Amino acid sequence: MSTTLQAPPAASRPVIAHVGVPGLRLVRSEIRKVTTTNAWWLFGLASLAFTGLALFINMSEAAEHIRRARDTAAVFKPGRGMDAAEIAAARVEFAQLHDLQLQAVNAAGNIFTSGQFFGLLLVMLLGALVITNEFQYQTATATFLTTPQRTRVVFGKLFAVLGLGLVFWLVSRAVSFAAGLIFFHNLGLTNSLGEWPVQRAIIFNLVAYLLWALLGFGLGTLIHNQIGAVVTSMIVYFGGLIGGIGVFSLIREYVIHEDWVLTSAVVMPPIASQIMVSPEKLYAEAAPWWAGVLVLTGWSLIAGIIGIVINRRRDIA
Amino acid sequence: MADDGIAVSGLTKVYKNVRAVDDLSFTVSPGRVTGFLGPNGAGKTTTLRMVLNLVRPTAGTATIAGRRYADLTDPIRKVGALLEASSAHRGRTGRNHLRILCDAAGIPVGRADDVLAAVGLTPAAGRKFKGYSLGMRQRLGIAAALLGDPDVLILDEPANGLDPEGIRWMRGLLKSLADEGRTVLVSSHLLSEMELLADDVVIIAAGRLVRQGPVAEVIDSAGAAQMLVRTPRPEALVAELGAAVTATPVEGGALRIIGADGPAIGAAAMRAGAEIHELTVERRDLEDVFLQLTAGKADIR
Ligand SMILES: Nc1ncnc2c1ncn2[C@@H]1O[C@H](COP(=O)(O)OP(=O)(O)OP(=O)(O)O)[C@@H](O)[C@H]1O
Numbered sequence: 001m002s003t004t005l006q007a008p009p010a011a012s013r014p015v016i017a018h019v020g021v022p023g024l025r026l027v028r029s030e031i032r033k034v035t036t037t038n039a040w041w042l043f044g045l046a047s048l049a050f051t052g053l054a055l056f057i058n059m060s061e062a063a064e065h066i067r068r069a070r071d072t073a074a075v076f077k078p079g080r081g082m083d084a085a086e087i088a089a090a091r092v093e094f095a096q097l098h099d100l101q102l103q104a105v106n107a108a109g110n111i112f113t114s115g116q117f118f119g120l121l122l123v124m125l126l127g128a129l130v131i132t133n134e135f136q137y138q139t140a141t142a143t144f145l146t147t148p149q150r151t152r153v154v155f156g157k158l159f160a161v162l163g164l165g166l167v168f169w170l171v172s173r174a175v176s177f178a179a180g181l182i183f184f185h186n187l188g189l190t191n192s193l194g195e196w197p198v199q200r201a202i203i204f205n206l207v208a209y210l211l212w213a214l215l216g217f218g219l220g221t222l223i224h225n226q227i228g229a230v231v232t233s234m235i236v237y238f239g240g241l242i243g244g245i246g247v248f249s250l251i252r253e254y255v256i257h258e259d260w261v262l263t264s265a266v267v268m269p270p271i272a273s274q275i276m277v278s279p280e281k282l283y284a285e286a287a288p289w290w291a292g293v294l295v296l297t298g299w300s301l302i303a304g305i306i307g308i309v310i311n312r313r314r315d316i317a
Numbered sequence: 318m319a320d321d322g323i324a325v326s327g328l329t330k331v332y333k334n335v336r337a338v339d340d341l342s343f344t345v346s347p348g349r350v351t352g353f354l355g356p357n358g359a360g361k362t363t364t365l366r367m368v369l370n371l372v373r374p375t376a377g378t379a380t381i382a383g384r385r386y387a388d389l390t391d392p393i394r395k396v397g398a399l400l401e402a403s404s405a406h407r408g409r410t411g412r413n414h415l416r417i418l419c420d421a422a423g424i425p426v427g428r429a430d431d432v433l434a435a436v437g438l439t440p441a442a443g444r445k446f447k448g449y450s451l452g453m454r455q456r457l458g459i460a461a462a463l464l465g466d467p468d469v470l471i472l473d474e475p476a477n478g479l480d481p482e483g484i485r486w487m488r489g490l491l492k493s494l495a496d497e498g499r500t501v502l503v504s505s506h507l508l509s510e511m512e513l514l515a516d517d518v519v520i521i522a523a524g525r526l527v528r529q530g531p532v533a534e535v536i537d538s539a540g541a542a543q544m545l546v547r548t549p550r551p552e553a554l555v556a557e558l559g560a561a562v563t564a565t566p567v568e569g570g571a572l573r574i575i576g577a578d579g580p581a582i583g584a585a586a587m588r589a590g591a592e593i594h595e596l597t598v599e600r601r602d603l604e605d606v607f608l609q610l611t612a613g614k615a616d617i618r
Pocket residue numbers: 317332333335336337355356357358359360361362363364617618
């Protein structure tokens with residue numbers, strides 16, 4: 001370094017203004033932490049890529065379903081050896097598959113929420129990183145020197161994480177809106193955006209983005225080790241669905257032969273999430289949608305509160 | 318304490334198998350540079366982290382201007398701190414690192430560029446932290462400490478990694494900050510630098526206070542002056558001086574004697590029949606006194 005250094009002249013203390021709204025300063029600081037590293041655009045790109053991929057799959061599938069529904073030449077033929085009840089069920093299914101309006105609404109629900117599966121995982125991981133980064137990169141010292149009230153720091157991060165969840169949802173939805181509107185226009189169909197099932201799917205898609213971001217944040221608060229928090233998040237996300245269904249079915253089968261066992265599978269976060277976003281019951285014994293909201297919020301709160309309590313006493317070294 | 322002094326009282330930190338800081342009490346006055354000295358593992362960093370509410374004391378208290386750090390309103394406008402194991406995100410620029418702190422403290426973000434200029438880091442302000450050299454990282458830490466133009470500075474080995482020019486700059490900076498009436502507490506292993514810089518010293522070893530006071534007083538208090546003796550019969554002289562005196566050979570065949578003054582050595586030499594070829598008073602420096610005071614307590618725990 002060739003710059004010549006000089007001690008500042010004595011007794012010329014700068015006047016440093018107080019700027020910002022006290023509560024919002026921390027949120028602003030946290031948002032700047034996210035936007036000044038590569039994480040946000042890497043995650044953003046990943047989110048866009050998954051949304052694009054999901055759009056492609058959902059639109060191909062929807063095109064196929066709509067083509068079938070428009071095929072007026074098809075007539076219902078009962079299968080050989082069916083009894084009366086089976087024939088009735090098959091007739092209902094045939095009618096649904098050839099109900100153009102119903103197929104258009106289903107297609108709209110899928111297309112306008114495209115990219116949800118990986119989008120939720122990404123906001124969850126981002127939520128975990130917002131807090132574990134401080135320990136991974138030893139910035140916790142500077143952060144807690146500036147704001148020694150550690151719980152306030154956690155709340156500043158909380159609002160930043162919810163904001164991030166909202167932004168990821170908005171971007172993902174903007175892309176799928178554009179693609180969806182073109183898709184339905186080309187097919188000469190209504191986009192079904194006026195239909196409640198479609199509106200519901202989009203609203204609960206937002207709720208899911210916020211709640212998964214919150215859950216990731218809760219896990220990050222609890223588990224400060226970055227790899228630990230990320231691995232735990234992945235296990236909860238992927239393992240919870242498959243493992244959850246398996247374990248609860250086995251309990252129902254061999255231990256407690258009651259239907260409430262299957263209903264209580266909602267305690268697994270991914271199942272809670274699926275139950276929440278599905279317009280119809282996910283399975284016959286599934287809990288109501290609001291139980292899904294409560295479960296996701298509950299897990300986030302439990303992890304977050306334990307994390308905050310530990311964090312208040314933890315040595316930062 | 319109503320002024321901007323630091324008061325540490327009965328501070329103790331016990332980790333699983335080590336008493337890192339052990340019933341430590343001392344005070345730091347405003348308007349002076351106070352050197353915080355101790356061998357590796359003495360507990361300096363742990364003490365400073367407890368003062369700054371980053372590590373939870375097992376017992377005791379630490380206050381700045383009469384208040385605990387966590388109770389200060391706008392702490393970084395009151396206290397600027399640089400600690401080891403304090404860092405920035407690898408992928409973030411130095412300027413953005415400081416702006417984040419500005420945001421959180423309600424300081425205008427333009428202040429980041431002011432302090433970057435003050436530490437000579439302007440050319441690297443837009444570069445990522447991972448590309449910074451050790452000294453540049455240290456300068457960024459000092460910049461962060463200056464952000465709020467604080468009344469109290471607490472610096473843990475700030476000279477670490479600084480080039481000679483940087484060290485001289487730091488000396489001037491800390492002296493001028495103290496001259497403005499601010500409190501400056503700085504830990505260091507560079508004892509000759511500390512002798513130039515510090516007004517007071519606090520010396521600790523094995524977590525306990527060894528000595529505190531103005532540099533000159535601490536040097537004088539460490540006992541009689543140190544004498545250099547040259548004689549053809551050193552063994553006889555040492556035997557005559559007795560066990561209360563430490564004698565260490567130095568190069569050139571002379572002996573360094575601590576614990577006996579000129580007349581005592583002269584008398585002993587005469588009794589022992591040891592001819593004296595040279596007898597000089599060695600001015601003691603902080604390093605000698607430090608090594609003497611911490612002798613036997615400096616083992617890594
Ligand atoms: N988080 C910790 N867990 C366990 N022991 C610790 C921890 N932090 C410090 N110690 C121990 O406490 C003692 C004091 O350490 P500290 O870092 O305060 O010393 P120091 O005076 O700053 O040393 P140095 O001059 O090497 O920086 C050491 O024995 C160290 O091993």
